[in-house]
Structures are given as structure tokens and as C-alpha cells.
Amino acid sequence: MKRAEALGMAAGVVADRVFADPQRGHPVAVFGSAVARTEKRVYADSRAAGAVFATGWIGAATALGAGLRRLGAVGSAVSTFTALGGTSLCRIGDQIADALDDGDIEEARRLVSGLVGRDPNLLDESGICRAAVESIAENTSDAAVAPLVCGAVAGPAGLLGYRAVNTLDAMIGYRSDRYRNFGWAAARIDDVANLVPARVAAAAAAAVSGRPGEVWRTVRRDAGKHPSPNAGVVEAAFAGALGIELGGRTEYAHGVEERPRLGDGRSPTPADLRAAAALSRRIQTVTAVGAVAMRWGLRA
Helix, strand or coil: CHHHHHHHHHHHHHHHHHHCCCCCCCHHHHHHHHHHHHHHHHCCCCHHHHHHHHHHHHHHHHHHHHHHHHHCHHHHHHHHHHHCCHHHHHHHHHHHHHHHHCCCHHHHHHHHCCCCCECHHHCCHHHHHHHHHHHHHHHHHHHHHHHHHHHHHHHHHHHHHHHHHHHHHHHHCCCCCCHHHHCHHHHHHHHHHCHHHHHHHHHHHHHHHCCHHHHHHHHHHHHHHCCCCCHHHHHHHHHHHHCECEEEEEEECCEEEEEEEECCCECCCHHHHHHHHHHHHHHHHHHHHHHHHHHHHCCC
């Protein structure tokens, strides 16, 4: 069974590389719509209510994955393709760089609004590049490395369970007035789920970047300054790998945050954004190979 699941994971990874995320009817979008509709009916400004809400949806997704496991390689392939989003992430990064190279800052702002929660109208070219690189770094872990790690350990249940965790965090895991309590559990669960994957992503960045010393030096020195225990690790790794500086003033819909500086280099440029997308692809490939090999080697 484990070897069939490993073959299914490999097929799902290839499908993501070829097809990326479907524009309509993506299972994660369907899941998100169901979560949003349910939230309108059960929302309460309470940590307890938020915890029940989050664990209920995560449990449902995990149970669906466990059911798909009965389909062997097919169920594993479907779960992997559903959980991964790394190809679309990198394609958008390249498209933003293309728009900036063409001098079309409005198109770049439109594209980056799909990656980040900050106000794109306040971003100049440098701000757009920084926002996109930070998103590519964090989501290399969230949209590719983490689901693969969870799939390697727990098969389809791990893949879909993790995707539910990360989707809930993206929807309600904010520090805004509405979600400070209701989204608290979703955010904390996401933090725990990403502790190992974020560090796997940083290790992969060190391995494939050609700058392992700079990656680890930047992670050790700067990652702990970040408010997120996981985003700081992968963002610092990317900053070290690319020789750039990330962080600084960041304006969200719920307020302004002064993020710590990560790295020693210049501000990111469109060329650095392309390099970040290329680095992400290499990290995804290395992780996919390792995850498939791990699942293959587990005893049934």
C-alpha cells in the first residue's frame, strides 16, 4: 500500500508541474467556500468556538484523505495534486517579474494581490518585489514542502489534513479584531504543523542554492526576529540564498507591521524575484524526491 501511495505522490507532483492549479473548481477553493459559508452561521468572538470550528474542518479533511487511501495510487495522486500549489506560486512570481520588466506596475500590483494580504496600491516596484519574494519563500514551505512532508509521514490523510490546516490559517488566522480570538486556534495549529516543514525548506534551500553558509548564517541570526516561528525561517533562508534583504514596513488591511530586517543585501529586484521562483522550484523538486522515497521505504 505504501509503495502504491508513493507512486501516486509522484504522479500528483508531476500533475502539479504540468497543470498547476485549475482556475475553476479547485478542491481547495470548494473547501474554502464551504468554510466561509459555515463561518457566517457559527462565528463567535471566542477562542473555544474557533477551536471547535478549526478542528472540525481539519478532521473532516483528514477523514476524506483516509477514505481516499483505499484507492491506492489514484487516491494518493488526487490528494497530492489537491494539496500542492507550488507551480502556480512560481508562475505568478515570474509573471510579476515580466510585468515589472515591461513597466506595467498596475499589472504587477494586480498579480501580487493574489499572493499577499498587504495593500498593493501602496507598493512601488521594490515593494512589489519584496512582497512577492517573501510570499514565494513562505509558500514554498506552505504550498509544497509541508504537504509533501505530511504526505510522506501520513499519506493522503496527511496531505489533505495539512491543506485544511493551512487554508484555515489563511482564511481566519489573522490578528484583526474579528479573528483575534476566533482564528487563534487555526493560527496556532498552523504554527505547529509547519515547525518541521519550514526547517526542511531552509535545509533544502541551503543544499540547492550554492550558498549554504550564507543561508544558515542568516537563518541563525535573523529568523528568530520574525513574529512567525516558521515564516521567519524560510524568509531568512531565501534572503541568505539570494543575497538580498527582506522585511521592513508592511501594511495590511488590519494595520501596519514593522517587520524585522532579514539578510544583508540589497532590496529585491525583478531579477531577484525570478531567482526566488527558480530557487523555489529546486526546493520543491528535492523535497518531492525525498518524500516519495520516504513513503516508498515505509513498511505497509
